[in-house]
Amino acid sequence: MSEYLLDIEDLRVYYYLAEGVVKAVDNVHLKIGKEEVLGLVGESGCGKSTVALSIMRLIRNPGKIVGGEIWFDGENLLKKSDAEMRQIRGGRIATIFQNPMSSMNPVFTVGSQIGEAIKLHQDVQKSEIIEKVVDILDKVGIPSAQERAKDYPHEYSGGMLQRAMIAMALSCNPKLLIADEPTTNLDVTIQAQILELMRALRKAFDASILLIGHDLGVISELCDRVAVMYAGKVVEHAVLSAIFEEPKHPYTQALLKSIPRLDMKAERLHIIPGTVPRLIDPPPGCRFHPRCEHAMKICSEAEPLLTDAGKDHSVACFLYSSKKAKPPT
């Protein structure tokens, strides 16, 4: 249909709690091109994982996808039946989660769990399954894969298990791989191994990747483009170099200045005052305005719309455009 593999239009996901409605994801637009890696960055509670779950249609009660469209490979995922979604999940769209220990079933061997994914999604003979499992484990760098396939998850180290998770995700040749903080629980030297592996696999498998994370360093290692989320909204969206070299949104700018960096020496770190707002009653207007050093009168009155601010660079801020979102009804 379009040049994009994934096209999220105006996605809204709300959680209906006793205390009120949490607008976890509000009017989010995202596009991922074929064979592209998009980084989705933000702090905890900004809605980045909710976006991932929405793509997989795994939002559970009390959460609900209230509106919007998710176009994947020319089809609207939100219109699919549950049976059709089951075929897509783990098949054309695969996921890697943050904690590999809790994503694997402890009572089955790693090999049998990967084999199950292959059996569900591919038309292969029983005898071929084990061959395929060993082959994919070998590809993600598990030494003596033949034997390790028979091991249980607790016999793997964290880094190894994350490799096995990646193997399972890639076993059905997905078109889209969603990686939600894939290296957050790992030590730095193991993180470097996994990032290296993902980079190599990206070339080998031609899949698009949605990489979700809060570590801007990890995002830089893999992504082509980056979307920055704050309090349920995408506030800036641009190619990787533009986000780091000429960040436009005050939140992106402040975030970059507030992290201690290995390659620079700062006497004092820049501070973003206050904390991330609760999404039950987000601040009116731009959700960042109470913490923003450039806040103007309009920022508390109307909500800025994500608009173009340069080549392949869009930002939702009144400093760059006066376009307002329609007031909520």
Place this chain on the structure above:
Amino acid sequence: MGGVIPKQVATIHAVDGVTFNIELGETFGLVGESGCGKTTLARVVLRLIPPTGGEVRYRGRELFKLGQREMRRLRLEMAMVFQNPYGSLNPRMTIADSVGEPLDIHSLAKGAEKEKRIMELVEKVGLAPFHIYRYPHEFSGGQKQRIGIARALAGNPKLLVADEPVSSLDVSVRAQILNLLNDLQEEFGFTYLYISHDLSTVKHMCDRVAVMYLGKIAELGSVQDVYNSPLHPYTKALMSAIPIPGRRRKDRAILKGTVPTPIDPPPGCRFNPRCQFSEPMCTKENPALIEVEKGHFVACHQKK
């Protein structure tokens, strides 16, 4: 002794043959990956767990030879800021109770004086006086960490041990806490033992740093020396493994394998199975930590 379940099944060499000193007023960093023994070391420094061997001297006094009462007095001078502010505050105590507890235990202040002191402490860490009658659940993670710091300050400590003080906080809140720790050091002249796996924050906070691997110090020196000219192959790999925002690192030395278990550490240099420069010597003899430049120590056979 005896019984169905053996009391001890194995010995974990969590910290093994570590020697270092922290100077008055400096921030000493301890970095390493999970399981390298950095937290164990912090606990030994505060005499929260006894060492199997060796000594810890605090201002010239051997901590493990002190009597209970003397130790108790010394505890006033040593405080700890914990990693998880959610778990380190009692949910059923108000902030005033939590921050005031050390004042009670050491009979430092009572009544109106105590309340005044609590207000002072809370204000020092950037919270408002009216906050003290609230409970922990009413605060955000960053605020809770501020409360944890206020509590640590209550006894006018000289040495503050901060074990991963910001790793459970949101990125935008981390800077607030790091700046607060720096401001407090400037005002009160604290000595910090700063423990973290995050090399970027350690570089920002510390004067000197020790890199630990599997219970041993691999390298020790000033932050400039260790970060700009690392000598130990492990330190080099660690430095090159850290992703830098806005850059794609091409110069990486990717380590193979994972950290071995400390129950049965490899013979010789503990890093040798993962080291690309490993020689026969490395599998036999454990390298000593030696000074190769002024104040820059490394434990590696290649650097003699």
